Amino acid sequence: xxxxxxxxxxxxxxxxxxxxxxxxxxxxxxxxxxxxxxxxxxxxxxxxxxxxxxxxxxxxxxxxxxxxxxxxxxxxxxxxxxxxxxxxxxxxxxxxxxxxxxxxxxxxxxxxxxxxxxxxxxxxxxxxxxxxxxxxxxxxxxxxxxxxxxxxxxxxxxxxxxxxxxxxxxxxxxxxxxxxxxxxxxxxxxxxxxxxxxxxxxxxxxxxxxxxxxxxxxxxxxxxxxxxxxxxxxxxxxxxxxxxxxxxxxxxxxxxxxxxxxxxxxxxxxxxxxxxxxxxxxxxxxxxxxxxxxxxxxxxxxxxxxxxxxxxxxxxxxxxxxxxxxxxxxxxxxxxxxxxxxxxxxxxxxxxxxxxxxxxxxxxxxxxxxxxxxxxxxxxxxxxxxxxxxxxxxxxxxxxxxxxxxxxxxxxxxxxxxxxxxxxxxxxxxxxxxxxxxxxxxxxxxxxxxxxxxxxxxx
Numbered sequence: 001x002x003x004x005x006x007x008x009x010x011x012x013x014x015x016x017x018x019x020x021x022x023x024x025x026x027x028x029x030x031x032x033x034x035x036x037x038x039x040x041x042x043x044x045x046x047x048x049x050x051x052x053x054x055x056x057x058x059x060x061x062x063x064x065x066x067x068x069x070x071x072x073x074x075x076x077x078x079x080x081x082x083x084x085x086x087x088x089x090x091x092x093x094x095x096x097x098x099x100x101x102x103x104x105x106x107x108x109x110x111x112x113x114x115x116x117x118x119x120x121x122x123x124x125x126x127x128x129x130x131x132x133x134x135x136x137x138x139x140x141x142x143x144x145x146x147x148x149x150x151x152x153x154x155x156x157x158x159x160x161x162x163x164x165x166x167x168x169x170x171x172x173x174x175x176x177x178x179x180x181x182x183x184x185x186x187x188x189x190x191x192x193x194x195x196x197x198x199x200x201x202x203x204x205x206x207x208x209x210x211x212x213x214x215x216x217x218x219x220x221x222x223x224x225x226x227x228x229x230x231x232x233x234x235x236x237x238x239x240x241x242x243x244x245x246x247x248x249x250x251x252x253x254x255x256x257x258x259x260x261x262x263x264x265x266x267x268x269x270x271x272x273x274x275x276x277x278x279x280x281x282x283x284x285x286x287x288x289x290x291x292x293x294x295x296x297x298x299x300x301x302x303x304x305x306x307x308x309x310x311x312x313x314x315x316x317x318x319x320x321x322x323x324x325x326x327x328x329x330x331x332x333x334x335x336x337x338x339x340x341x342x343x344x345x346x347x348x349x350x351x352x353x354x355x356x357x358x359x360x361x362x363x364x365x366x367x368x369x370x371x372x373x374x375x376x377x378x379x380x381x382x383x384x385x386x387x388x389x390x391x392x393x394x395x396x397x398x399x400x401x402x403x404x405x406x407x408x409x410x411x412x413x414x415x416x417x418x419x420x421x422x423x424x425x426x427x428x429x430x431x432x433x434x435x436x437x438x439x440x441x442x443x444x445x446x447x448x449x450x451x452x453x454x455x456x457x458x459x
Contacts, residue, residue, distance in 0.1 A: 043109050099122070283304075
């Protein structure tokens with residue numbers, strides 16, 4: 001039985017006793033005493049305290065879903081969380097980081113094995129089934145120094161720890177890349193001079209072995225700062241999307257897409273142009289948004305950013321950008337989705353009709369105080385001798401009078417920030433006797449979206 005369940009049961013029992021007249025049976029001072037902890041919890045606490053008494057301190061993983069000092073896990077796959085893992089740092093030792101693994105036997109815990117690692121911190125830990133057995137393996141990221149990490153996987157048994165593999169890495173993901181039902185470890189390794197490789201490790205012959213690798217685009221820089229995301233290609237093919245800065249100036253970015261090629265049984269950078277040495281189709285100037293399932297069809301889309309020409313622009317830096325979105329297939333073919341103006345600063349985006357492209361310019365008309373931020377869409381064909389004709393304004397409204405301002409003449413509500421009492425409202429207004437943009441209130445509402453927190457494309 002899980003310690004947490006026993007603990008909850010003990011507390012609940014005490015509470016129920018008090019609601020049925022416990023004061024008739026307990027002394028006054030007993031009413032303020034905590035209920036006695038279950039014996040297995042007491043035993044586990046005693047054993048971990050003994051490690052601390054030897055000079056250790058708790059050292060929980062820094063990142064990920066599992067960041068507690070003591071974690072209950074079902075390592076043998078029987079449906080019961082009878083294993084407890086405690087994370088320590090023991091100063092003065094060659095391998096100061098320790099993971100003590102205890103196994104529950106009735107009302108007590110026994111020390112099963114200890115995993116040791118070098119470095120300054122345990123960066124993360126995951127519990128994953130990497131082979132055909134029901135047992136889970138333990139994948140640990142050891143932080144060696146500020147920017148150096150070591151990834152390792154372990155199989156544990158009583159008095160035995162088997163290291164299945166270890167490698168340095170820049171980033172990694174655990175996923176069923178080849179869709180065979182087993183989890184693989186995909187490791188990104190950045191080269192110091194730029195570029196690098198993506199490596200896929202699979203369970204084979206009792207160990208995790210590198211099965212295949214694929215190169216990153218030549219010219220990629222700042223790989224360590226890049227974003228490695230999971231998602232799907234067309235046909236729901238699992239893939240990894242790596243977006244990094246590109247080129248010496250660093251003012252552009254590029255996305256490499258990695259997937260398992262069933263025809264060649266290899267990991268492939270599907271967007272890599274082998275003649276040019278980089279993913280030319282995903283190159284673009286920096287955008288405020290990266291790969292996202294923008295149309296919510298479970299397939300990741302890639303944005304390619306293009307600056308919007310501004311009326312009598314005085315600066316070389318562009319203030320407004322459109323994003324053309326594409327989804328990809330396993331062959332690296334790009335399929336257009338739609339085009340958006342993505343306003344990350346104000347928290348919304350708008351799907352643009354095709355006939356707007358090349359015929360509009362944008363400007364801001366923000367009110368003093370910050371409670372009303374507005375983007376103005378104007379018809380303009382690019383001739384600085386002809387003034388743009390405003391036809392639509394979209395507002396971001398905050399502050400105590402936001403509802404009143406959303407109902408000003410000509411304005412209508414587009415959406416809100418999503419709380420029970422929304423702190424931000426979005427409204428719009430069409431200009432009268434202006435350019436016929438092809439949208440009305442209903443179609444504008446359908447094209448307008450509030451930016452929500454994004455999610456990983458794979459479950």
